[in-house]
Amino acid sequence: MSLTTNVLSVVAKLLCGSSVRWVDCQPETCQRVYFANHTSHLDAMILWSSLPRQLRIVTRPVAAKDYWEKGIVRKYMAESFNALLIDRKKIKVHRSPVELMIQAIGDKYSLIVFPEGSRNPDTEMREFKSGLYYLSKKRPDLELVPVYIDNVNRVLPRGEIIPVPLLSCITIGPPMWLENGESKTTFLKRAREAVQRLKDV
């Protein structure tokens, strides 16, 4: 892990004053998919920084290529977080995002995904996109860990450039899996509820 990575994660922690709560879940290095609500560009950075060091090394946030490849600074930051950049605009059939993710994680890495698709300005969470379902269908061994990120949207709201240092809270909940024969809609609904439930823990 490079120096910039450490510096950036310390800065992220200071800026968001994030407290991390593990609820019915332990920090382990097994392969996981952390899925969270998405309200700010800082989400991936904050969630990644708040994981313990051993987990951080093997965890890759999935981020939007169009945002993180713009400019040297962002590109450099994305690299230091070991982000997996996915093109949201040109999705090809044989190189679908899910395929890319599965390729990228191999049997070592974990992922951070935001199934809402894009940043959500509303207080209510959007419906989840189906990627999470296909991902766990192809790799049923992955633990799916719901995460609720609170208040980061106030640190850096959509469309703002300068962050304001408010306190945020990250709640990491109990892992779940795709049930045998569970339909796409039921699964996505269950996943979304798992994240929502953490709001009130």
Added chain:
Amino acid sequence: MFVEDQSYFHDVATLMFLPPSLRNWGDLRVMILLGVIIAILAILYLVGRFLGRQPEGTINPAIVRMFQQRVQAWWLMYSVLAAGFLLGRVPTVVLIGLIAFWALREFISMTPTRRGDHSALFWVFFVFTPAQFVLVGMGRAYYPVYSIMIPVFASLLIPARITLSGDAKRFLERYAKIHVGLMICVYSLSFAAAVLDVEIASERAADVDVSSGGETQGEPAATEPGAATPDAVVNVVAVSVEARSPAGLLFYLVLIVQLADVFQYAWGRLLGKRVIAANINASRTWEGLVGGVATAAVCGVLFSWITPFTWWGSAIMSMILAVMGAAGGMTMSAIKRDRGVTDYGTLVQGHAGVLDRIDSLCFAAPVFYHLVPLITQLR
């Protein structure tokens, strides 16, 4: 009484061992107070450990936990004060500034603001808060600036900046929240740092100067023979002029406010019957308030040697501080109840936040700052 103290502490050899920063700025009395506080805290810590080990059912575990948390917070508070004191005036101002920044952060995190407030919040966090403490750090001469910057300039600029975002929903409420946060967490607390610049009545300082100077010259035998050079004598006089340095006043402020808090709680638990306002804070009672204020007066007399006040002046000041502290505690409780949280920290984690610990100090500091010259003249 003071004269005796001084002849004892002005052992030249002792002063020579001190780091230069202390000889110039510091005050032996504050060092002694620091020692006393550390001893008291150590005892309290041991009491907390002892209480924690009692078999279940004898004491309410919630009280023990609260006691231990408080002691922990005091350790932190006094380490900050001590570190700042040993390093000098500017680091003390910086440390208090950081505490204010954190408290403001907790305050604004708890009160809902809207997207449109973002830029105003930027001004609050990155312009007004640092500017306030920079001005306080620059010294007494800037009092006309830092005493009005937030109440006047910030209070006019914040609403204007919010309007630029074009969001009128609950405008007045949002403006009030940001402004109150800035006033309580930053403006009021900055006067705790400004206490370091309080001008202690020159008459009194001259008093001390003459008495100790005369003594050193009159009894050269009392000092170490080898160190009794003219140089050392000058040094002693210089120190004694500083004898009641404002650092002592800052300690006094924090100490009395904290003690009054604790005694109010303790008296409330022992005798409390008439709750002041159950909807705001169920644990604050009239009995607790009166007991706390009375005990604070006793503490004020006990600690008057660190201040420029007479013993009864110190008692009056302590009572005012206790009342202001209670007012701060009640006000912040009301804000918390309004927001539906018990502690500012709970939104972050299971324990109380910084703001829960300094709410009484925030209300007491500006009053203390402005009353010091008045109370000093009482004799």
